[in-house]
Amino acid sequence: MAGKPIPSDVAIGPGPAIGAAILPPAMRRGILGRVFWPLIEERRTLTGIMTFVGLGFLVAFVVIALTAPLISPYDPLAINSSELLSAPSGSHLMGTDHLGRDVLSRVFWGARTSLLIMAIGVLVALVVGVPIGLTSGYLGGLVDRVLVLVMDSIYSFPGLLLAMALAAILGRGVVNIGIAITVIYVPLYFRVVRNHVVAVKQELFVEAARALGARPGSVIVRYITFNVISSIPVIFSISAADAILTAAGLSFIGLGIDPPIPDWGADLATAQQWLPNDIWWTSFFPGFMILLLTVGLSMLGEGINDIVNPLLRRTKA
């Protein structure tokens, strides 16, 4: 984990102008078509494979999280004093922890905690960052400059550190941690959307709408928002992977989720003290789950980015 999404992937800086030539074939496909059609076209390339593998990972984890009560072989909280720290075996595929709880069940239920925190963190960032980015980019001027400066300074700061400070004040729990990590991603969504808007608002069709007397509100919503939406999936997957790492990091240092609740980060923190006794399974599996999920999300982001950017370049030409 390293605290920050990779900015180079998000095409920060005025992106390639879009919109001018996109109209005829793309418009017929609608918003969803514009995002998914290239996916189908690219399915045999490395880009396409990465996107689909990543998407597969994400879907698998969502399914695990939703069906955790059904697929977990044991109660994740059930303490079993006769099977403390038993190695992985037929009855406990991932072994048991120091209280005899089934690691596999805790890993399944942990997916719930992780995905929930990630969803809260990313959605709040989206809801806050995107409108501010749209407005700031559209208005320009002093407001825009001040907002960019403020957001950039927050972005330059170590995300984990901000989240730690917020988590300390807000307290533990899924919702609080979700909100605490939001602060890292608001500047990211803001920056990407704002830069995109600045590029799009120079386009002729926006100029035309304004000349026809469209009010600023409807220009933003109708003409700009739909053009900017294509950049969201990429930042979503990058910020989601990072959100999961940050939340797990918070739990690992004891600021996230309280112990009895199954959580990958918190379980790893507990497992750490049993490591010197060669008990590897309690730490290996929860961490490995985090890795699978974050790798899936970044492959998805990587793939979508490759798809969206060439698409933008093609339509510009």
Next chain:
Amino acid sequence: MARASPLLLYVITRALLAVPMLVILLTAVFVILRLIPGDPIQALFGGRGNPSVVAAARAQLGLDRPLIVQYFDYLGRVFTGNFGQSLTLYPGQSVMHWILLVFPATLELALYSMIVAAVVGILTGVVAGRYRGTPVDVTLRMYGIVIWVIPIFWLALMLQLTFAIGLRWLPPNGRLSPLTPVPTPRTGLYTIDSLLMGRYDIFIDAVRHLILPSLTLGLVLSGFFTRIVRVNMMQTLQSDFVEAARARGIRERSVIYRHAFKNALIPVVTVIGLQFAALLGGAILTETTFSLNGVGQLLVRAIIAGDYTMVQGIIVFYAILVIFVSLAVDIANAFIDPRIKY
């Protein structure tokens, strides 16, 4: 008067710009710590504080005054280097003193991690860019993606498990073995202080303790270098001057390592700057896992102890560090890359 060089002008402007950046970052820290719903003092006392004790702490910290007064008081203190006194962790002692006391541990970790990250990242990036589109490239590209999102504390635990607990090659945690004397502090970096003392045994012990933490943090950060260097190498290999070198009949090997390599390295300084925030965040987790007594661990202990002034002091310290490094990187870049226009 001779015209001032544009480079010098740029350096001066950039340095002046660091001041408003610092004020903004400090303001953001203030806003986040104070204006968030929820009471910092109440939260830090874990909601269990005796009301009169909480009120006393509040008055002592000046938190009962209007926010705007608090804000300017806080800015004034920071700019005069007064971070206040620790509340609960080391009651009455200077926050600055404690931060500076443990900072060398963080600095040492950061330094060696950056070296690992740069070396591994540049090597993998250059090779991937050179063999673009081949299975080597695909593998290294995957390495760049996977290593970057690996949970740092998990990688730390797995390395400890393998090399410290399993193979017993290296010590699992700490900065020195229990029986090794701490070298006389000159820089605070054990690897340098021990050499200054001429004590090679301490040096070797310090290095052995640093290998796993630096490898953990360095490998995670190397993913970013891999990607940037790879892309840059690919672009450089397509540029006109490389084409020209090839046309002159220079061997491919020499084209790559003499001509392209140097140019592919230009963004490395920028990457170090971009990575700095990630480095600090990662250092917190690495320090926690390897029990290195650095600023990150101090912060974790301060948060858990509910030491409000210590937490604020450390965050402000990091803010100053971030601004300073971004300034240094921009200036270094201006000197390295003659193509940058000011």
